[in-house]
Amino acid sequence: MRRLFAGLPGPPALRVVIVVAALVVALIALFFLFEWAGDVLDTGGVVGPA
Amino acid sequence: MIGLGALILAFLGYQLVGTNFLTARSQDLAQQTVEEHFVAAQEEIEVVDTLPSSPVDDNGTTQQYPPADEPPVVHYREPKPEDGQAFGVMTIPKIEAEQVLFEGVDRATLKKGPGHMPWTPLPGQPGNAVVSGHRTTYGAPFFDLDQLQPGDEIYVETALGTHTYVVRDSFIVTPTAVEVTDPKRGAWLTLTTCNPKFSARERLIISAELVDGPNFAYALAEREFVPAAAS
Numbered sequence: 001m002r003r004l005f006a007g008l009p010g011p012p013a014l015r016v017v018i019v020v021a022a023l024v025v026a027l028i029a030l031f032f033l034f035e036w037a038g039d040v041l042d043t044g045g046v047v048g049p050a
Numbered sequence: 051m052i053g054l055g056a057l058i059l060a061f062l063g064y065q066l067v068g069t070n071f072l073t074a075r076s077q078d079l080a081q082q083t084v085e086e087h088f089v090a091a092q093e094e095i096e097v098v099d100t101l102p103s104s105p106v107d108d109n110g111t112t113q114q115y116p117p118a119d120e121p122p123v124v125h126y127r128e129p130k131p132e133d134g135q136a137f138g139v140m141t142i143p144k145i146e147a148e149q150v151l152f153e154g155v156d157r158a159t160l161k162k163g164p165g166h167m168p169w170t171p172l173p174g175q176p177g178n179a180v181v182s183g184h185r186t187t188y189g190a191p192f193f194d195l196d197q198l199q200p201g202d203e204i205y206v207e208t209a210l211g212t213h214t215y216v217v218r219d220s221f222i223v224t225p226t227a228v229e230v231t232d233p234k235r236g237a238w239l240t241l242t243t244c245n246p247k248f249s250a251r252e253r254l255i256i257s258a259e260l261v262d263g264p265n266f267a268y269a270l271a272e273r274e275f276v277p278a279a280a281s
Binding site for chain 1: 060064069167186188225227242250253
């Protein structure tokens with residue numbers, strides 16, 4: 001993880017910004033993935049065409 | 051492997067626990083807005099019909115209903131709620147469930163609580179009112195719906211008043227079995243949810259009949275005397 005951080009371009013402050021931005025994007029992607037996959041457990045019970 | 055396990059745990063935690071908090075907050079907020087809706091909608095309740103001056107039964111025989119010395123049977127209608135609006139409260143004593151109902155069955159609406167299919171009559175109205183809800187996520191309002199048996203009561207409070215339903219049947223269908231939403235004579239409430247628990251493979255259907263409420267007499271008279279094609 002430290003090696004990954006060290007491999008990022010720019011000064012340390014910029015690297016921190018990049019890491020934070022990447023984490024935010026990953027969390028948002030994870031949220032939408034969970035929402036989409038949630039239909040496997042429970043779609044809300046609506047009946048209708050597939 | 052550890053990362054994958056953590057991801058699955060996070061997924062289950064979010065779906066089975068985290069979403070419940072989101073829905074609980076929506077339900078708390080809706081408790082107030084539904085009261086406001088009741089007050090506003092009660093001013094717009096209208097008498098749609100008085101039934102029937104000279105009804106005919108299924109055999110085409112003219113009937114006198116209600117008897118001449120009784121008041122006419124009245125059909126009351128409340129204004130249609132807007133999409134996503136909280137419009138009623140459903141209580142199911144058997145499973146200790148009390149849920150604010152919302153108009154619509156889109157994903158966003160069902161995250162707030164059980165939703166009413168907009169193309170079916172509102173609960174308390176003649177016909178077949180259909181309400182869908184989550185079984186295991188987003189507050190799991192219908193988690194114990196499989197415990198309902200014929201004879202169990204369901205109460206729905208709307209701007210019009212309290213409508214009492216009694217469960218007549220429960221059964222399981224495929225997710226595409228739209229026939230459960232078909233119109234019916236009389237006044238019915240159909241609840242739909244995912245089945246089995248933690249799977250969306252099937253739908254559990256609860257069918258309940260109106261036995262008391264502002265439109266009960268009208269629904270009864272309509273069921274007995276008005277040909278289905280005319281209802």
